[in-house]
Amino acid sequence: MGTIVISGTAVLVLFGFGNHIWWLAAVVVLFLYVQYGRGSSSTPSSSSGGSSSTGGSSSGTTTPSSYRAYRDRRDKQAKWERRYRRERPIESRRQEREKSK
Numbered sequence: 001m002g003t004i005v006i007s008g009t010a011v012l013v014l015f016g017f018g019n020h021i022w023w024l025a026a027v028v029v030l031f032l033y034v035q036y037g038r039g040s041s042s043t044p045s046s047s048s049g050g051s052s053s054t055g056g057s058s059s060g061t062t063t064p065s066s067y068r069a070y071r072d073r074r075d076k077q078a079k080w081e082r083r084y085r086r087e088r089p090i091e092s093r094r095q096e097r098e099k100s101k
Contacts, residue, residue, distance in 0.1 A: 005033045 009026045016023035085092040 001037060002033075005029060005037065
């Protein structure tokens, strides 16, 4: 993904020598990529930076925070599955029968 964005930005910069709007488009592409394209790797570290103030080495804080985020997602998913089974028992039984076939 990063290679495509970099090569696309390079093309937009080359077009920008004829029309400066293309340079603006290249900046927008890079901004959107940094803001949203790499969000899966940068968001957990930025959100866990404030919450994991227990100390430790910098390399040790990355792994527990990513595991903590995984555990939170897993627990939330399990909670929704339990709620679904509780609120729709007939549908959940039918889905379990189809899964076991």
